[in-house]
Structures are given as structure tokens and as C-alpha cells.
Amino acid sequence: MEDNNSKNFTFDFEALERCPLCQGAVLIPNGKVRWYDIDFWYVICPECGLKFMNPRPTRESYKEFYKNLFWEQKIKNTGFHQEGQMWQTKRYKWDNKRVWDSENGRKNRMEKHREQRAKTIIPVVADAVSLNENSRILEVGCGFGVTLDEFFKKCKCHLYGIEPSDEAQKTIKEFENIEILGRYAEDLEEISKKELKFDAIIFSHTLENLIHPFNVIKFATDSLKKNGVIYIQTPNLLTFDQMNPYHPYIFSKQSLGLLVKKAGLEYKVISEAIDKMLAAICFKSNGKS
Ligand SMILES: [Zn+2]
Structure with missing residues (x-):
């Protein structure tokens, strides 16, 4: 089953030059994921330990996404999912790879x-x-x-x-x-x-x-x-x-x-x-x- 809504959705991005929590200026790359051909990169601030997405979608982009798509995708089991991000991952009874009604x-x-x-x-x-x-x-x-x-x-x-x-x-x-x-x-x-x-x-x-x-x-x-x-x-x-x-x-x-x-x-x-x-x-x- 295709998810037509998400195909038409794009995020606008903005980049941060400083840590939004402590204003630290040294930001170290710390992982990335990819979804619908869009890159989501993360950095970590060595001053305060905050990990954050950078560049990141703008607030306006997220407002639209959460209003119209987030739960609509989650209840069809078509949202983003990547294994291996949790230590000692357990498989819960809610996890599977099927698209749900x-x-x-x-x-x-x-x-x-x-x-x-x-x-x-x-x-x-x-x-x-x-x-x-x-x-x-x-x-x-x-x-x-x-x-x-x-x-x-x-x-x-x-x-x-x-x-x-x-x-x-x-x-x-x-x-x-x-x-x-x-x-x-x-x-x-x-x-x-x-x-x-x-x-x-x-x-x-x-x-x-x-x-x-x-x-x-x-x-x-x-x-x-x-x-x-x-x-x-x-x-x-x-x-x-x-x-x-x-x-x-x-x-x-x-x-x-x-x-x-x-x-x-x-x-x-x-x-x-x-x-x-x-x-x-x-x-x-x-x-x-
Ligand atoms: Zn910081």
C-alpha cells in the first residue's frame, strides 16, 4: 500500500551554528538517518552533551507534518523505523513489518x-x-x-x-x-x-x-x-x-x-x-x- 500523502510532503531545513542549550560553538557530527531520500544529520555538543539534529526541519514544516501526517502514518505502520538504535532490543508484540489497516x-x-x-x-x-x-x-x-x-x-x-x-x-x-x-x-x-x-x-x-x-x-x-x-x-x-x-x-x-x-x-x-x-x-x- 502506497502512502500518497507523504510523497508530496517535503521539509524545509534550517541549520544551527551553536548549541541551543549551552551556546557551545563546537558541534561534532554524531550519526544520521535517511527517509524518503531526505538526510537527517545529528551533532553532539561536547560542552553539555546535548545531541541534536542539524540541519533540522523548520518549525513550520513540523507543524504541518504533525498536524497531517505523523499519526496518520503511525497507525498504518508506515512511519520511519530503524532497528539497532536501542541497546538490547526486545521485540514487542506491537512490532512487525506489515502495513496496517x-x-x-x-x-x-x-x-x-x-x-x-x-x-x-x-x-x-x-x-x-x-x-x-x-x-x-x-x-x-x-x-x-x-x-x-x-x-x-x-x-x-x-x-x-x-x-x-x-x-x-x-x-x-x-x-x-x-x-x-x-x-x-x-x-x-x-x-x-x-x-x-x-x-x-x-x-x-x-x-x-x-x-x-x-x-x-x-x-x-x-x-x-x-x-x-x-x-x-x-x-x-x-x-x-x-x-x-x-x-x-x-x-x-x-x-x-x-x-x-x-x-x-x-x-x-x-x-x-x-x-x-x-x-x-x-x-x-x-x-x-
Ligand atoms: Zn551544549
Whole structure:
């Protein structure tokens, strides 16, 4: 089955001369992938350890891609995939090389998220903030809304999502109790100026997809209640060097730590050094931000 939409899609690129996290000017080539005859190259900053795509698609290109193509491809199993980027790769029951029927593909993705994301995220958040029916949970890049739905099962709290994909938004709307606050993570800038504040803001498989994660985390910090937390789950450079067209960044414990510190957050890494996903819970620093 051909994917006609993607054939007509191209990215516009921009190059960075300095590390966007620490402004370091020495950038060392560190791998590349290729998709639809397009090169995606990576560099690493020896100052702070940040790995990032350079040159990279512009934000405008990504906006269109995430709105119209990302989930549309994923649920057909036609998105980018490359083996060998994960240490001690396991084959999951969701992996195969067939093209899927979209409806079954959506069910498959939702099942995967319920199994792999909700179960790891919710206990950590529940441990960090007291969850009850007045709690407000926002997930940035909430996909089909599965993790939020699991939060509701736990504490009947208020649910909010930000999600670029038209395809995913259709499913989110079926849940009825999830309010979509915006399409892009950068919409947090406007949201942060409002009175609505959150007990927890979740970034699961999201931060690495953003062009300006540094600004977005700052806006998220400004959107928290006084004792609110930010939960971050992102590929761990050490064991999961996930270079793909969707990832402008691949974080390590050190580079993620620097990013959240710059946003005025304290953070605690929840994951082990060996885990393929780096997970951290972040709190507002006392007296700052
Ligand atoms: Zn750097």
C-alpha cells in the first residue's frame, strides 16, 4: 500500500551554528538517518552533551507534518523505523513489518500506550502530588488521550490535552472529558498567562519532538500550581539513541538536567541509567520562577 500523502510532503531545513542549550560553538557530527531520500544529520555538543539534529526541519514544516501526517502514518505502520538504535532490543508484540489497516493500527497504538506509558507515568505522578477529583492534569502531545483516560480512572480528575494531529484529536474528542487546550506545545505560552493552573503537566515522548523545548518547559513551569509537577519521559541517549525524522533532540541525564534547571525547576530522575526511556519528575525551585 502506497502512502500518497507523504510523497508530496517535503521539509524545509534550517541549520544551527551553536548549541541551543549551552551556546557551545563546537558541534561534532554524531550519526544520521535517511527517509524518503531526505538526510537527517545529528551533532553532539561536547560542552553539555546535548545531541541534536542539524540541519533540522523548520518549525513550520513540523507543524504541518504533525498536524497531517505523523499519526496518520503511525497507525498504518508506515512511519520511519530503524532497528539497532536501542541497546538490547526486545521485540514487542506491537512490532512487525506489515502495513496496517488504520482502524486496527489505532487500536494497536492505544493498547501500547495504555500498557507502556500510563502504567509507568501515573504511579510516579501520584507519588509526587496528591491526586483527587479537583486535580488538573495536562498532557502535552497526548496522542489518542489514553494516558489521560487512565488518570481519570484513578482519580476522576480534570483532563486537558494539547495535540497537533487531526487524526488523534478525533479520538480524543470521543473521550468527552478531555478538553483540548491547544494544537502545539508552544500554545503553552498563551495558556501560561491564564488563571487555569495544573497539578501535573506530562511530556511523554514529546520533548524530543519540539524545536524549542527550552521555551516550552519554561511556559509549562509558569502553568503549574504552586506545588505542581512536570513529568518528562524521553529516549535515553545512553541506551536508546533514537535518531529519526521526528526527533530534533536526543537527551541524556545531563542535558535534560541542564534544560530543566534553566527553566527554574528542580528535578529527580526516576529511571535507571540502563533504561531506554529517561524519566524525571520536576518541581518548581523554592522562591524562584
Ligand atoms: Zn551544549
